[in-house]
Every structure is written in structure tokens, then in C-alpha cells.
Amino acid sequence: MRTYILQRFIQMIIVMVVVMLVSFIIVELPPGDFLTTLREQLSEQNVDPKVIDSTVEMYRARYGLGENWFFRFGKWAWSLMKGDMGYSMQHNRPASELMGERLSLTIWISIATLAFMFVVAVPIGMLSAIKQYSAWDHSFTFLALLGVSVPSFITALVFLLLSVTLLGATTVAGLFSPEYVTAEWSWAKFLDMLKHVWIILFIVGLGDTASTIRVMRARMLDTLGEPYIDTARMKGLSGAKIYFRHALRVAINPIISSIGLRFPQIISGSTIVAIVLTLPLIGPLLLDALLGEDVYLACSILVVLTLALVVGNFLADLALAWLDPRIRFES
């Protein structure tokens, strides 16, 4: 088990280094150099040439520009690790400042969406398999198909429309009520967020929940057909014990292993919804950065998202190993 964790951990680091390298190459790709762009930008803003020189010099030293690429990569990577995400040329602010709250909100919403998906999809899928071809099964098959096929921004728009026309709401979008948007974090702000957040979870998580219901149902059906379930039945166990103790732990495997993959999917999937509902998430910022060729900001976001993917996968692997002895003993 320990070697397994160590192996996965080392793999994780390797993946991270490769992704950072690729990101760095992307940063370096545009012709010219960040300093020339910066110099131009600053002179356009009629900044004092002396200040321009000192600023440029500061960045040259900070990022080791002018040195060889290997050195520069090391510098960049090191500053990333220290939490310095670089400088957004578009917004004229440090990238970390821009990402700050958005990043943590995004991560929390993603985790909450995953939890929502899990809590809703697993029981529904399980019951659909146990009561195969029942009214319950048929209706959730229909709903799941609907959920998979309707894009989330349509759901978001429909939701906006309904809440305005039917409920007469004035502030439907956003993560907070207007009075809290710029307020400091407080208990009241948190409660206000909770009021808004479930709608977002529903809209963002609907597609994934629907497909997870289908996966869970299919896996549960497969598992219930396995001979070891007959063995369990012949022990005289009750239905609940067979379903939960014997079938569930086998059937849930692929769902757990897919969690790591879902994480970045949810982040990018929420982008459009975040734009429609004007949510302060990381997705719209990334889109913005990409459109504005704001390379440092874009790369930093990419690296952070990769980190989320890799860590998510790592955690999923640990959970799998904990659940499934076959994986635990593999190495």
C-alpha cells in the first residue's frame, strides 16, 4: 500500500512538471518578449521612462529574462510554487490577485457539485437497477436522458427565464445578493451564498448527475448478475445487506475512479453557466485571458487546473485502493 501511494505520488509530480513545461513553452511562444510588450504598454500609458526602466528591470531580474530557457523555466516554476502566478497584462494586476477568491469559490463549488452528483446519482442509479423496468426506473431513465442531452447553459437560461417570469425575481444571477457582492466574508454572506448556490449546483451538476445515474444503473445491474451475489443470497442475507454490503462497493468503483476526471470537467463545464449567471468563478477569467492573449494569467490558470485534476485523480486512486484489495495488492 505504501509503495502504491509513493508510486502514484511520484507519477503525480512527473505529470505536474510536464504540464508546467508545456505551459512555459506556450508562454514563451509569442514572438518578442514580455518585456517589450510591457515597455510598450507602459509607454502608451505615458509612464515616466525612468519608472518604465526600473519596472522592466525588476521583471527582468524576477523572471530571469535574458538568461537561458532552462534557467527561466526554473525561475518561473519556483515563483509559481511560491504562489506568484505572474502578472496579468490585460488587467494590469498580479494574476494571483485576480484569481484569488474566484479560485477558492470555484474549487468549493466543484467539490459541492461532485458531492451533489454523488448523493443524488448513486442512490437513484442503484434503485433503478434493483427495480429494473419499474416505473421508477423508466422515469429516471427518461430524466437522465434529458439531463445528458440538454446543455447546461440552456438549463441556466430556462432557469433565469422562469425565475423572472414566474417568481418575479429581480436578482437571479450571481452568487450573492447585491448587498453582499462586495461585502467582507461574514456569516450572513455565507448564508446568502447558500441560498444561491444550490441552483448553481443543480445547473452545473445536472449533466454529470444524469450520466452518473446511467453508469451506476448499468454497473449495479452487472454486479447483481455476478455469481458472488448468488453466494450472498444463499447465505440468507436480506436485500439491503446484499445491495449495500456486497453489490454497492463493487458497482461504485468506476464512479469513484471517474471523480478525478470530473473535477476539471466541472470547472470548464461551469464556465458557460458562470458567464450566463455572472458567477465569479475561474472559468470566465480563463476565457477572458485566452481571448486577450494574456499568457501569464492563462498559463497560471491552466497549471492550477491541472493541479486540481492531478490531485483529484490521486485522491480517487487512494479511495479506490482503500476500497478494492485487488488494487491495493497489485504492487
Next chain:
Amino acid sequence: MNSPPDSDKVLDIRNLRVSFSSIAGATRAVNGVSLNVRSGEIVGLVGESGCGKSVTIRSIVGLVPSPPALFEDGEIWLRTRRGMTETLSLYKNMKALRQIRGRDVSMIFQEPMRSVHPMMTIGQQITEGILEHEVVDPAEAYDRTVEMLDLVGLPNPPAQMNRYAHELSGGMRQRALIALALVCHPQLLLADEPTTALDVTIQAQILELIRDLRERMSMSVLLITHNMGVVANLADRISVMYLGRIMETGTVEEIFKEPAHPYTQGLLASMPSLFSQPKTHLQSLRGVVPELAMAPKGCVFADRCPHVMPICDETPPVVELRADHSAACWLYDDVEASQGPDAVTARPPHGSDSTLGDSSQRVEVIPLTKTEPTADADQKKLADSDTDLLQIENVALHYPILRGLLRRQVGTVRAVDGVDLSIRRGETLGLVGESGCGKTSVGRLVTRLVEPSAGRIHFGADGRLEEITHIPQKEMKGVRRSMGMVFQDPLSSLNARMNIRNIVGEPLMLHGMARGSAVDERVGELLEMVGLRAAHQSRFPHAFSGGQRQRIAIARALATEPSFLVADEPVSALDVSVQAQILNLLLTLQQQLNLSMLFIAHDIAVVRHVSDRIAVMYLGKIVELGNARDICVRPVHPYTEALLASIPLPIPGLATLQEMPKGDLPDPANPPTGCRFHTRCPYSQPICEQEEPPLVPFADAVDHFGACHFQDELHLQGVEEIGEIHGPAAAAGGEE
């Protein structure tokens, strides 16, 4: 009739009818089955697949999902701790049914590999059963589980408690499942093909265990199997089932000595046993088990029966031939009426021995008259035998075991480890051994489907042997024209998206031997040669039964008129009667086309039946090689003796298995030192652990080789050939 049966019976099934509804309509899978099991008795329920055996046995404990199943009629009385209970009526009362399961009646299943929960330890799974039925503290449940694991012969029981399914071999899993089933001391054990998925040596161990536990735990067993040898070995009474009906019931001695029903006779004759005349046709039942919906009216066996009469359109009566022996057949009805039951002879009036064989050959184009094996066929072989068609020298196939992040090599699986073999022109060489011994790898090596790690392969289609060990694939393509291959699973070895014309014709087109309508013509010929209709070319594999698919696979293998055929377990996935038909077909084709054949199988009785010479393989090495008859009559390697002893012979009461091989096949990545068999060998001596015995000629025998240090001193027990089965008296052990 709604009264409980007398107390002697543990199980009494009366007139059970179960049907299944589907879109195609309802079919009756179990049609009036009556069956009982008495105290301490082992009853065998025998029949081919699709005959409703499993549905019957699963109905006892409510394991048949309903719907789609509909229980139309019948009663199932089971002796429980609360007295005789009718279980069909308990279906609505799941709680009561659950209390019976595991405590009064238990079940073990066909696939031990998949019947143990993969994510729970063995200990958890077994104690769970105890805690479900009895109020005991966990410590006591733990102790009882350890005790039970010890009883079923698992080594080091406390250690097994914490192990998972994947750490156990198939045989050990079946032992664990038996422990699980018996831990609450049920009075009845239902065993659904408990040994079918296991190797022969392991099968023998499990059968022995069941027999032993029956005594020690004083329980009864209802055993389902398709293998007549297994029932002969284990059962006290037998019921033969066909298409949802019981055809014949009797004591094991009666059934084997005087099988009354033509279906029972056919099943017995279909089995290649260690006593049958090698290289002759088996007296197979004709045709295959039909779909339930297509079953004949009246007697369901009528369309395959060699004694069919006009009256068979009506449902046959169950005739009591004598106490404890009855058959559902019209053949005995008039006899009973005129002479009374006492005068009945169990032989059908038409004489079962001769007629069965002839009618079964209907499907073959060229029926082979029963040639004496010593006649011209053998002489031809002698003339040919000077020229080898295939020679392999010291061939090895090693797989590296890679571990860790850097995929470092931490070991080697020696699947094949230095094998020398030759196959003569027109000869069939049988290669036999347990699964994992490397026999399939040898077949793949000689056809160059895998690259050998060492050694040389010579092959000569037209007389001259040429080395093909490392020739490029382009040249190999030309050589492959002379090689055909038939695989074990006829379903997965035929592409489901291709029609038969393209499947069989593909080799012709690949080798540029035919094009356009010439392909159709040749495919038609080939199909007729294997006993199918030429007109069926446009059909797809799913339209054929297992046996027919294997015929298609044979037709494909023979399309390019090869001189060499590799048949890798060609019959082990088939039912007994179909198995006999395919063996007959292979024998016919081999003699007709003068094929050389490498016949790979795990069943030494099957191998003996088709082979001229046999090579016995163990953990990547040949341990014995010789004439098929010599090997079976006078084996020189203890492993061969073990294989022979493990085959359950269709002779009741035969004392086989004096010294069974112990344990499982060792890990091929880490084979034992010295003689690889020494860990399981009953005759093992200190030298066997140190020195590896070479394959050397045995005593003064020509053409008989063994790889045992003591082959000249040991007198191993073989099976004397007696041509036909005449009953227990004729069964004989080898020389002492």
C-alpha cells in the same frame, strides 16, 4: 397430494412446472419434474446444457427471478429445522425463505473464480453467514470459521481468514465456498456443476472433499453435472434430465449397468472414456439440444432418438422398470402391460449398441466405417512416419514480469521452457496438461503467433523441413497456408459481423487461391465437408449452435488445404453429445485429408481418444512422451498417473485415486527447483528437490520417454484398455 412427504426425504420435488415468458412467448423450462433426495444421499441430476437443471435446483431456494419465471405447478418440500416446509409457497415470504437459505440448504456454484466476493476477506464472508442465522458473539463465529476452513482442507486457516479472492486459486476458492455453504450445518447441499470450471486434478480433490464431508457432516447432496464420470464417482442415485423433463431415474449401478432410456444410453456412449477404442467414432447422439420452443410434442427426445416410433408423438409414461429405476419411454410401456414390471429387461428391444452409432453419422458426408485401428490407417502411418512434418527443438517462451514505476524486470514467467517435439506426417500428437502448463503457448509457438524466446522450429509442408523460427512475416504467410488452427471458444473465434462465406472464404482470398464465385463454390464444399449446408453461407455466426460454430471454425482452418492442424481445446466448450460429434468429424477429416494434427486438451481421455502419441506437459516442460496407449496403460511419470487417476470414469464404485496430487499448480514464475512436480508428487524423494530429471527413454520401450528420476523403479498405475464398458467388474487397475 398437499401433504408433507415421509421423514426420510430431505427434499421432495413434485411435478414442478416453471415457464419463462418473453417477447417470443412462454417456454416451459421445467415440465413436470419430480425428484427426491433422501437422508445422507448424493443424487446426481445429469443432462446437457439448456435442459432446465439449473432452473430446477434454483427453484428450491427461490433463486429464479420471477418474473420472467412463472411457477405454474408443483410443490417443493424441504426438510428444515422447523420440519417439512414447502418452499414454493414461501416465495412471498422472503424472510422465511432467507432463514432457510444457508441454514437448512446451501448451494455452491459453477464458477468458483467469480463466486467469491472480490472485495471482502474470506473470513468476513463466512462469518457473515453464521451471524445471519445464529446469535453468537463474533469471536465464536471467527473460531467456527477457522475450524470450517480447516475441515475443507485449506492450509493454514487463520491466515486464510484475512485473504481476498484474488489471492486464492480456483480450487481453493471452491473449498472456501464449500466452507461458506456448510458453516451452518445445512442438511442439504445443492451443487451446481461444482467442478466444471476446474482442472481435472483439482476436480478430483473437490469431489473427494464433497464425498468426505457428506459422511462427516451427515448431509445430503443434490449435484448437477453434465459429466457422467462425475456422477458415477459421487452419486448414489441419478436422474437424467432432458428439455425440462426427467427421462430416467435410478441408482447409479442400475443406470450405468443397464441404461434404459435412449438419451441416457446416448450420453454414456458420447463420452470418450479411458476404455473406449482410440481413434474410432464415438456413438454420438445425433443433432443438438433444440430450443425449448422447438421441442417435439410428446416425447421431447423423439427427434434425436434412434428408436423413435409413431407413438412417440404422445407423452411417454413413466415406467417403473424395477424398484428405484424408472424411465419415461414408450419402449418399455408394452412390456410392462404384457409381462408385468418384474420381467422387464432394461435393454431396448432394438439393441442399443449397434443402431445408435450408425444413425449418428447422418451429418458426416463420408461416414467412416468402424475401422479397426490396427488396419490400413496405421500402416499408412508407418510408411509416413519417417518424415517429420514439424520439429521443435528446445523451444521456450518467456514473459518478463515488470514491476514498479520504471517497469523493471523482477522475474520471468517461463510459459514454455525448453520443449522438444516432433510431429510425423499424418500423425496426431496430443498435448495434455492442466491449465497454465504452457500447452496453448506451444500451439501458438509452432504457428508463430508468438515469437519464441529461444529454440528452433522446423516445418515442412512438402517433405523438406525448413526452419521457420525467425523468418519474416511475409514468408510466414506462405507457410501459414499449410497450417490451420481451431480454437477453444467457437463463439469468440468467429467474427460476429462477418457472414460464414467471408469467414470461411477469407483464407482463400488472403492467399489468392480463389476469387469471386470460386470462393462461394469452395466455401460450399468446405461447409458440406464439415456437415453443414452449403446454402448457409450468407448466415452469420449467431444463427448457429456451438457445435455448428466449431464446424465452421474447422472449415475455415481447412480452407487452404493445410497439411497441419493445431486444435487447441476444440471440444472443451461443448456439450457431451456435440463434443462426440466434433471429435468424430476431426477423426474423419484427419484420415480423409491425411492431416497432421497437434491436439491440445486438458482431458487426457479426450486426448487419448484422438491421438497417436501423447506428450504430457507440466509447468512448461514435457514430462512424458510416448504412444497414446502406452502412456495410458503404463505411465512412467507420476504426473501422468495423477492425470489418469483424476479422470472420473463412468464406472460406479470404481476405486480410483489412491494417491492424489496435492495442492495446486505452482506459480510458473517461480517453479520449484529440481523436478517441477516434486511439490505435488506422492513419490517425492530428496533428490527430486535438487536435480531436474531429463526426458530420457523409458527402460526398453521404443518411443516412450519420461522425465522422472525413478521411472525405472516405480510401477505406476495406468488404465487397462478394455474396449467397451461392460460394467464395474470389467474395470481394472494397471499392473501393480
